[in-house]
Amino acid sequence: MTTMTSKLKYCLLSAATAALLIGCGGTTTTPTPDITLPAGVTLVEKSGKSGNVSIPFEKYEMPNGLTVVLHEDKSDPLVHVDVTYHVGSGREDIGKSGFAHFFEHMMFQGSENVADEQHFKLITEVGGTLNGTTNSDRTNYFQTVPSNQLEKMLWLEADRMGFLLDAVTQEKFEVQRETVKNERGQRVDNRPYGLLGERVGEAMFPEGHPYSWSVIGYLVDLDRATLDDLKKFFLRWYGPNNAVLTIGGDIDKQETLEMINKYFGSIPRGPEVTDPEYVPVTLDTDRYISLEDNVSLPLVYMSWPTVYANHPDEAPLDVLMSIMGDGKTSLLYKNLEKEGLAVNAVAGHGCREISCQFTMYALPNPAKGASLADLEKAMRDALVEFETRGAQPDDLERVKAGIVSGMIYGLESVSGKVSQLAAYETYRDTPDGIMDDIKRYESVTAADVMRVYNQYLKDKPAVIMSIVPKGQGDKIAAPDTWERYERTIPENTDTSNFNWTLPVDDFDRSVVPPSGENPSVVVPPVYTTSLDNGIEVLGSVNDEVPTTTIQLQLKMGQSHDPMDKLGLATNLAQYLNDAGTQSSTAEELSNRLDKLGSFISFSSGDDYTTMYMRTLTKNLDETMDIAMEKLTQPKFSQDDFDRLKSQTIEGIKQSKKDAGSLAWGAFNRLMYGDNNPIAWSGSGTLKTVNNTTLSDYEAFYQAHYSPSIASVITVSDLGEAAVKKALSPLGNWSGGEVATAADKPYPALETGTLYFIDKDNAAQSEIRIGRRALPYDATGEYYRAGLMNYVLGGAFNSRINLNLREDKGYTYGARSRFSGSEKRGTYVASAGVKKDKTAESIVEFVNEMNTFYGSGITDEELAFTKSAIGQRDARAYETPRQKLGFLSRMMNYDLTPEFVDTQNAILRNMTKEDVDTLAKKYVNPADMIMVVVGDKDAIFDDVKALGYRMVELDVDGNVIK
Template identity: 30%
Template sequence: MKAPAPRRLVALLALAGALSAALPAGAAPESAMKGAVNTEAGQLAVRQEKLTLANGFEVILVEDHRLPLVAFNLWVHAGPRNEAKGQTGFAHLFEHLMFAGSKHIPRGEFDKFVDAAGGTDSNGSTNFDRTNYFFTLPSNQLELGLWLKADMLGYMIDEVDSVSLANQQDVVRNERRQSFENRPYGIVEEAMYQALYPEGHPYRAAVIGSHADIQGIQLKDVKDFARTYYRPNNATLVLAGDFDPKQAKALVQKYFGSLKAGAKVPEVKVAMPEITKERRLVVTDRIELSRLNLAWHTPPMFAAGDAELDVAAHVLGGGKASRLYGLLVRDKQLAQSVQVGQDSQSLSSIFNIEIVARPGASLDEIEKLVDAEIAKLATTPPTEAELGQARATIQTQLLQRMEKVTSLADLINHYNQMAGDPGFVGKDLARYGQLGQANVSATVTQWLKKDHRVVVQAKPGEQVLPPEVATPPAPTKAAKGERESLNAAEAWRAKPPGAAKAKALTLPAAQSFTLANGLTVIYSPKPGLPLVSAALVVRAGQGANPADKPGLAGFTAAMLPEGTKTRSAQQIAEAAAVLGATLNAQAGSEEARIDFSGLKASAKEGLGLLADLALNPAFAAPEIERQKAQRLAALAQMREQAPLLANAVGNRVTYGEGHPLSTNALGTEASIKAVDGAALRAFWQAHYRPERAALVVAGDLTETELRALIEPLFGAWKGEGAAAAAAPLPASRPIAARTVVVDKPGAPQTALAVVSPGPFAAAPDAAAINVMNAALGGLFTSRINNQLREVKGYTYGIHSGYTMGRERGQFGIRGSVRTDVTGPALVDMWKEIEGMRAKPMGAAELGRVRNAQLLSLPGLFDTNLAVVAGYSGNWSAGRPLDAITELPKKVGAVTAATALKAAQQHLDPAQLIVVAVGDKAKIVPQLEAIGRKPEVRDAEGKPLP
């Protein structure tokens, strides 16, 4: 993948909350769904049309006019299953090279075209069976999207040379360091796969490959792989969205029809591995909490037994209502988390049980308890209620994938390759409706045998890695004769096509009303699919913590799903599971939220659960003690993750001792242990009140339907006791630039958080700030990310952003760089910051980054969840409702001069604090060499002697 920075999403949420393209009043959306959705009977279908060009290129058209967007989803049917021996990671490296330029699109320009057109969700990914490339554009850019995709597939190899190969080898190796070696349990997962699969099996290595194999790939290998697999007869494009099928077919023929087919792709024939004796291994890693993995080989995707094991995974560990969660997390309190899944692939699947232990808990004891539950499921079928919960969750998740054209397109491509039928969705769902309780037990008996599995115990200790693979000096110039072509030159392809007439950018006007008790209700009707999302937002975030009780806001929110006056924690979990819904509570900096998301049919019950959590918390003593242990373990887990640690220490230094936002949101070990029921109830009584709350709802509900649902649930809510006095947060004090190091011995990367106080949400120049930041570090194509990733190969990704709240503001640049280039990376970063402040952007750059925010609005906010999240943030930040409708005008009015002024006023190098979490022995000399004398602090941000 292309190292996703938050891109435009964070900036726009910070500016004006969730935005979604809206239909004119009274217009009914034309949807890809036909007929009524009947999930129980499996009667779910997507209207699609598949055609194959003469060269073998497959195209699947999914016409859907709900939003003025088109998703472009290209699958190349090649992944690690197609790699040669000694070339692990090849398919993934090739994915990166596909973005490095093509015959008609210079290196670095591909993503700029997407940005300038208002594209969203632009990326690629590789799994064991395929590689995909996707983006979503406004519907008037249909031809541009096809031009880009065709050049990637047909003409990328024309521009690949030793320079671009060396650069992407650096990037991918940085990704491996970040995702495996500097991430807790990363090497543990790799060890598990190596124990499951024998030498020579294409699934044995991680998708990303080894350092040695990545570095060893030669330019000839790249050309051979392209010649074999990156041909039109081994690729499928799904177009999903707002287009005319006749026009789309003609354009597909124009751009893809002349690409030459390759030879028939070699067939992959690999026997399914068989384990006949349990394999056990212990892996030590730089972790705080031990972890247990139990893994079995299971039937391939869509084969007999695959659906049964999917259901078994839900029953055993599919959420808080599952058996293992109830036993190990809630009852025995031996586990911090439980995850169970049937990871389905084409050659064989893996059933994996993953349990992170609490401090001091025995992995052997946990394993015995898990074995007992598996044995019980094998002999006693799941209850009808458990089977219903699994079906409901699967149904809801499938519908949510169809809500967004980006994920809908990928789902259709998935079915096309894995099931051989792009219209397989109904049959897929029917698999679960047809199986019975006894089928699940019989399948568990057949496949989950103790002597057929791999057991991995991950324990704290030394991280053992293969010998370091040197990075040779990168070539600065391609050698003569390095480039070649697979397809004939066609001069007309050199000119990018123009856009069709754009449809009017219509953003939703928020609808709001207030109940008699003062509760604000904000809702956004979104017909099309029978889904509803909601959030109750309360001004009870971290900023409301008493000075002597850091973490209390988060603790209070976490307790809400753990029992009410009429329901236990288990009953709440089971009630949500029956609905196939999600129900969560959490606290942020300025607000706390309870979120619900599910089917329209379950909206009454789901909102009823949400109301019960908010209005009737029990704060039972046993649950408080369990939550204490959970939060103490989470505090330990945070120390494992360098990026989280860098952010936490950055907050402490930025806000200063005593400020409510300076302490970790979890609190401290002492404050967690000191919490009792009286403190929790007092905080809840003071802050969870209707006049300080908003209920935000989006989905397939009218105002009449919504009022009928919420009046009985929230109308009588009065709040208890005295309300907390409104006390503004302390002002952020002026700070001086400094550098802070937190030691993480042996770390292969340095996690950086470069932070300073920033403007609040009410800043009149917020639009100019965000446009400026998009150029600096907010976009993938930004100056900082381009320099540190694409030019220097120092990082997998660096991004910057402004967080603008009602009473808090912060600027930050975040990412991880290779340990040995920590100093040079900061030097380059400072050059880009100074450059941003020195002179105005040129017209081309300004137009691109401004359009990247303005034209992308429909694509950024095209789901109920996105709408609810944005409107919740908008209300929390104190913005007026018309901020949404005003946003296009404000963004469109940003000029080079106003963006420069924003940089000069809100991007002050003299206030930037650098927090570097990494190997002190290696990074301190680099920092001193660039004139930075670092302070060394501990994992809580406290100065060390």
């Protein structure tokens, strides 16, 4: 890769020394353009700070009010384009909740010159990725594409900004209304504790306050909405003068501004927009509310109104939040989790544009018998304890280090930098906010933290919500003192007509801009070395940010679990995350890591256990010391074991309440058999977890944590020699040989069988249709099969997703994919669908697969596949995490970098006959099984009428006799 010309500027910040940080400061230069600006375009601001954590940028304003922010970054052949509109659910009217999010969906449905489904297709077929998000305060649309596609992206974004409404039809409106309702079902109504935020918002804010409803809105409001309502919402808020266009990456500023002027210049200003007004939120007394939900474990949640985003007191309140409930150094951890009263206890301080909320919540540990009232008291007692101890120097150092490191980690991708610039501009009217953020946290004092505690929390009323399992209303923390009100919906008196005219141009917008010259994509250079004990190291240099990422891989995992102690590998890895060592307590380790701004985690999958480490490079040696201590000196404590065991058991119980977890659990057991450890949840079962002892953990650790099965992959701004030196402690690690896990036979699939699991009152049904398939092979049939599936179920605009989501509105998303490891693989189609469309969704899945099985791919689809996959390498190696994934594939499957060239040749030469042959081999539904999880009373008869052999399973996956 080429050297980054606008490389992230930084100084080696010491979070303990604010003076050092502030001494790095600079000032913004006089905005003098270094290019010829299009007529009417003004340079407003230009970054000129040096020696700080900052992102070079230029900010321009167009005559129609559109704000443009450009960031030039030549490190990778890609661009990221973000359009942020300063409109979220907080701009909605009473009774019209969900409009901002609804319009996020509508903006992808085509415009005057962009056909239905063409937006996704145009971006996907050039190897790009795209999405949109909505929150209370803004909606943004973004895409990352190869750099030669910039003009096409500007054409697309301009067309939906200025030429959308005539293309918004009633049919599109109805389909997307159903899609949004499906999304609510999946993310809110069908998810344990999913209604928490909505109910707390109702109780926290007065009726009519823009945060008194959720971003996704109420179903009744979505049902009430009309197409005219939605169009008027667009005309009010989506003008260029309420938008920020931010572009980062491999761009030419002169050419980019000229293209922006061409495509956006004729779009007229919208109505003038002012910033929303902050009105302090106050509660007259504690408001207790409760809900019975389909959960296994009760929860108590406390929330106080505080300030608003970017208020001077936000930073000290964030420090207070960290002291109270962020990690193992917090008071909630010490008093609730460590003592075993709670399986989880956390604090937060969520801030939005016109209001913040300080929150604490806890879930009780049934083994200790604590009630929600007990937990509420324990949380209140923790606040009282803070009054005595105050904010300690370590507290301030931890939070400040986290802010600095978080800023740097967030700048590892061009999308991260663009997102930062866009957010700062939207909320602060300047893109240059990183240093201001760092300085405001660096300036927080212990006195500030105590002051905000006294001002916003001490003896102040809160909303306290209890969520309890259905039928257990007697377990709430306290009787309700506040009731949900019947909303007063104003009469719609707006009878105005649209004043909508298309902008006038001197060029033909219907012509899709051509692609520029294809950029050159270079696979990251890699090096190989080994440590003194034989551990292989595969590394790559990434000199764009001062960070180092290391992943130690042990070739063992869940496949090594004894059947009577399932969960051993996964739960031991979690134990190493959370427990102390022979030399340090867990709290001491957490404190040391937090003050470095570093992160270490252990995890385990089917075949590999990993230790992942991320740090600022200046702190690499200290972080490596902590990693080695956690890896080689764990302390096997009965107290830690008992605490984590309780958490694991409650997690397993909760998974039985989640339809998606039930579907995947049953599917995997049917694929791999009850006598195979990889068929089961990584956490194990209630029986096997209860059957596992602390001595089992210690024995498994001694038998399996060894350098003999270890390898290392790393990405750093350091060169090979410096990295090898930093890794030398790993080279001193010793251990014996580790036995290979025994291969277990797989059961015969009862193809054509539909397995059904009842989930009472499920808002949606979960569907899985699949079979065993291929183990991973980067250049063999596995890779070719993935190419075959791309247009069937791999891409957003695949046949399956377009049918079930875009055409019929049955689901928020449907897909199919091959997944494989060294020895096994599956092919599965999946979706969460509307309850009343479960049977119809199964029919559509099967129809699409049968059609593809019978007729194969079209010439157009084959060309689309080759174009989309052939160009996506431009964004494949940008970040350290992406490079780490590339190195991991090489290490785990013994590949050389040339495997990428082989894949490209396979893709280039693939024919329709090749694809059709693979479709005949792998996508015949007759060779598959089905798993459906849903509300039996509502859907069973319809599903049974489809004619499949039916087998009912319980929530543990056992056949119901």
